[in-house]
Amino acid sequence: MAIINETFKALSDATRRKIIRLLRERDMTAGEIAEQFNMTKPSISHHLNSLKQARLVLDERHGQHIVYSLNTTVVQEVMGWFLEIVSGEEETGREGEQR
Amino acid sequence: MAIINETFKALSDATRRKIIRLLRERDMTAGEIAEQFNMTKPSISHHLNSLKQARLVLDERHGQHIVYSLNTTVVQEVMGWFLEIVSGEEETGREGEQR
DNA sequence: TCCGTATTTAGACGTTCTTCTAAGTATCTA
DNA sequence: TAGATACTTAGAAGAACGTCTAAATACGGA
Numbered sequence: 677m678a679i680i681n682e683t684f685k686a687l688s689d690a691t692r693r694k695i696i697r698l699l700r701e702r703d704m705t706a707g708e709i710a711e712q713f714n715m716t717k718p719s720i721s722h723h724l725n726s727l728k729q730a731r732l733v734l735d736e737r738h739g740q741h742i743v744y745s746l747n748t749t750v751v752q753e754v755m756g757w758f759l760e761i762v763s764g765e766e767e768t769g770r771e772g773e774q775r
Numbered sequence: 776m777a778i779i780n781e782t783f784k785a786l787s788d789a790t791r792r793k794i795i796r797l798l799r800e801r802d803m804t805a806g807e808i809a810e811q812f813n814m815t816k817p818s819i820s821h822h823l824n825s826l827k828q829a830r831l832v833l834d835e836r837h838g839q840h841i842v843y844s845l846n847t848t849v850v851q852e853v854m855g856w857f858l859e860i861v862s863g864e865e866e867t868g869r870e871g872e873q874r
Numbered sequence: 875t876c877c878g879t880a881t882t883t884a885g886a887c888g889t890t891c892t893t894c895t896a897a898g899t900a901t902c903t904a
Numbered sequence: 905t906a907g908a909t910a911c912t913t914a915g916a917a918g919a920a921c922g923t924c925t926a927a928a929t930a931c932g933g934a
Binding site for chain 2: 911
């Protein structure tokens, strides 16, 4: 699947959008994230995997825990797509700028 | 369904995103839109209905034709949600501004 | 090396989504 | 008012999705 499509699909679920909002505050382990929802851990794990496939989040093992964080680079990129699709803004593509 | 969720779902499909891009160029009838896709008219009609439910497009009958256009007000609003969710920008809520 | 904790993977089940064909509704024109 | 055109609605089939329970894997500590 094209990555852009995967990313929009990832954003189409309310649970996953809430996970993104949580990770905007701070990095969290899978367990900490699961605590915020009325849902089993396997279900949250599945959602985290969707976000990972879409490259919206990154995971890193720290001992027994797996810490999830926002992939800010891709989040910026996605924002560019979104602006392009929804409001007609073209990406400027200025060099040397982080996005 | 919460309208915000419906809107993100509407944006999660590539066909619907292409319809939005087409309507950014100019208003089009259902038939003109359908011509741009390898898909039956009923299928396109269904996608147009999704976009209408999400308030992303408006429709207006002109004789035999139904003309679709972008609902720019809502598109701006959605962009605000998107920025809020994905990049942490809060809406400013400045009064008197159109959005 | 065995046990407990953290997390994922596998498999199943019901729901929602996308698409199709067939049939219906609305409008214009003769 | 009958026929043609534009579009939608209805109903069905298959794929994708979200959730669950049960089982597997990975790691740390006794």
